[in-house]
Each structure stands twice: as structure tokens, then as C-alpha cells.
Amino acid sequence: MNTSQQRHYDTVEKAIVFIREHINRQPSLGEIAEHVHLSEYHLQRMFTEWAGISPKRFMQSMTKERALEVLKSSSNLIDVADGVGLSGTGRLHDLIVSCEAMTPGEVKSLGSQLIISFGEAHTPFGLAVIGWTERGVCFLQFVDSNVIETASILKDQWAMATFKQADAQGIANSIFSGSGDKVHLLVKGTNFQIKVWEALMKSHTGELFSYAQVAECIGSPKASRAVGSAVASNTIGFLIPCHRVIRGDGDVGQFRWGSDRKVAIQGWEAAQVG
Structure with a gap:
């Protein structure tokens, strides 16, 4: 980076x-x-x-006009049943991202057996706090107030876990450098949330999707609002690319870390693919 x-x-x-x-x-x-x-x-x-x-x-x-064009061209490109896995390996500019879900026992115990390393790191979109275990990245949030407050979100999520502060810059560099390194995620969510996140991880850099398109592609065409809730619940920014989901009218919509940052990420990704 x-x-x-x-x-x-x-x-x-x-x-x-x-x-x-x-x-x-x-x-x-x-x-x-x-x-x-x-x-x-x-x-x-x-x-x-x-x-x-x-x-x-x-x-x-x-512009909204361009967003609508991208929505139209992206509408058939997420395919949760393509059998390729969570991310294809032949995508120029795309990270190879895979994931596994926390077990019900881990969720219930609030991570009492987990050792989570965490630290702050500079990214192209400002400071971020990243958390990870031996099994993968479990947290990536951009800092909007201060590092301590952002790190507390991670600690509240896994109140019984053991936390170790560490240097996260190397992980951030790997994520944002465009080097094609493989990144594994450890995610916590409902079955529906994970289904939405997996679908988004199949998308390509520079694509945009409406909430309705995501709902359609996961086989729940009437669940646009639930898709929106799943997007809002994501605590692994950028790697689970919820920034690629916008409103059907082309408006950028809301984003956990601010709509201006969402636009910045979308534009940055669009530039990566020319």
C-alpha cells in the first residue's frame, strides 16, 4: 500500500x-x-x-446515472450457486477471500476460548482497527471517533475472549495492496446474514448491487429490508464488501462508516479496474 x-x-x-x-x-x-x-x-x-x-x-x-448503469451491468454477476466457492481465483484486482462461521458454541460463550489479536493500521480510507484469530480476520472497522472506542466494539462483541494488542499494519497492507494475497475471515452472524455476506464476497471489484438484487440472488426476493439489516450488521469492513450495495434508484445509501467513505471506496475500486 x-x-x-x-x-x-x-x-x-x-x-x-x-x-x-x-x-x-x-x-x-x-x-x-x-x-x-x-x-x-x-x-x-x-x-x-x-x-x-x-x-x-x-x-x-x-453520478446517479453512472451508478444505475453499473447496477444494470452487475445484476446477473452474483451467483451463489455457481459452485466456485466464495471468491473466484482469476479476478484481476480482487482479493481471494474465504470465510468460515463461528460455531454456535463460540457465539454462545462470547468467545471464551478465542484469542483475538487486534491493532490499529493505516489504510487508503483512514485509520482502522483490525482484529484476527489464528483462523482469520474477525473484525475490520474504520475509525470515526477514536481507536479506543472502536476497539471497544470488538471487545463488546466477544466479552469473554482473550485480547492481545499487536501490530496490524502488515495485515492492512496485505488487504489493501492489491497483491492478490489470500485472506480468510472468521464471521459471526445469523444464517441469513452470512448468506448475504457470502454473496457479496462473490462480487467483483467495481460492481454495484441494489438491496433487491442481493435479495433476489440469495433466493429471498422479498427480503430487501432484511438484506439491508445484514449489510448494516457487518463488522468486517471492505473484506465483506457491503460498500457495493446501494439503493435501487442509484443513490449511494447509508454505510456503517459514513456515506462519504462509501463513495470513496466505490470510486477507488472503480479506478482499480479502469
């Missing part, structure tokens, strides 16, 4: 917020640069270094 991506995210996020607020009139590079207190040259350079595309192209990727 490029360290400048970490350093520049706060500025880029401010630019994205400004673009979203004025998307209908397509603000100029000069207006965006003035808002974030940079020259046009430095904003263009910083933004392109972070996202891989210019602010103008990123702005184009944020």
Missing part, C-alpha cells in the same frame, strides 16, 4: 464531500482545490496518487 494514500485520505475525503454536495453543477478543479486549501496542481496530483484517477473522472463516477 502506498503510504501517501494513508496520509492524503483526510484531504481527499474533504474533496469528495464537497463534490457530493455540488455534484449537480459539476464543480471545477479550482473550486474543489480552494475548498481543501490546495493549489489545483497539488490537488490533482494528490487525488490521482490516492485514487488512480483525476478528480474530474472521480466526479463522473459519482
Whole structure:
């Protein structure tokens, strides 16, 4: 992962917020640069270094019209019955992500037999807290207030587990570098939630899906609202790509870690696949 991506995210996020607020009139590079207190040259350079595309192209990727086009082209690409596993291995730019569910006993005991390592790490989308066991990553949340408060969410989830603070940067680098490394997840959820998450892990970088499309592809066409609840319950950000689920009208919709970060991840992914 490029360290400048970490350093520049706060500025880029401010630019994205400004673009979203004025998307209908397509603000100029000069207006965006003035808002974030940079020259046009430095904003263009910083933004392109972070996202891989210019602010103008990123702005184009944020329109509802483009979102609707991507929704249409993605509608048949999740297939939970394709027999390939949770993630295909031939996808350029995609992580190879697999997962297993916590056992009912582990859930009931609040993880009393689990040893969970955790730590903070820089990512292209700001600071994050990552938790993992010998069996895989079990937690990835972006920090919106402070590290201690975010880490407490993990500890509340597994009140009886043994926690060990550790260096999480290597894991973050592996996740966000685009190196194609395999990442295994250890997930906790209901059968329905896990079904939704598994379906999303089958999707490709740059795709977008409506809640209704996800409900349809898991065989529960009337469960759009339940899909939304499953998406909101996800505590393993990015790796379970709930950021790829938007409203059917093309609006970005809500996101556990803020809609601006959701747009940032979508645009960043779109740039990865050209």
C-alpha cells in the first residue's frame, strides 16, 4: 500500500464531500482545490496518487446515472450457486477471500476460548482497527471517533475472549495492496446474514448491487429490508464488501462508516479496474 494514500485520505475525503454536495453543477478543479486549501496542481496530483484517477473522472463516477448503469451491468454477476466457492481465483484486482462461521458454541460463550489479536493500521480510507484469530480476520472497522472506542466494539462483541494488542499494519497492507494475497475471515452472524455476506464476497471489484438484487440472488426476493439489516450488521469492513450495495434508484445509501467513505471506496475500486 502506498503510504501517501494513508496520509492524503483526510484531504481527499474533504474533496469528495464537497463534490457530493455540488455534484449537480459539476464543480471545477479550482473550486474543489480552494475548498481543501490546495493549489489545483497539488490537488490533482494528490487525488490521482490516492485514487488512480483525476478528480474530474472521480466526479463522473459519482453520478446517479453512472451508478444505475453499473447496477444494470452487475445484476446477473452474483451467483451463489455457481459452485466456485466464495471468491473466484482469476479476478484481476480482487482479493481471494474465504470465510468460515463461528460455531454456535463460540457465539454462545462470547468467545471464551478465542484469542483475538487486534491493532490499529493505516489504510487508503483512514485509520482502522483490525482484529484476527489464528483462523482469520474477525473484525475490520474504520475509525470515526477514536481507536479506543472502536476497539471497544470488538471487545463488546466477544466479552469473554482473550485480547492481545499487536501490530496490524502488515495485515492492512496485505488487504489493501492489491497483491492478490489470500485472506480468510472468521464471521459471526445469523444464517441469513452470512448468506448475504457470502454473496457479496462473490462480487467483483467495481460492481454495484441494489438491496433487491442481493435479495433476489440469495433466493429471498422479498427480503430487501432484511438484506439491508445484514449489510448494516457487518463488522468486517471492505473484506465483506457491503460498500457495493446501494439503493435501487442509484443513490449511494447509508454505510456503517459514513456515506462519504462509501463513495470513496466505490470510486477507488472503480479506478482499480479502469
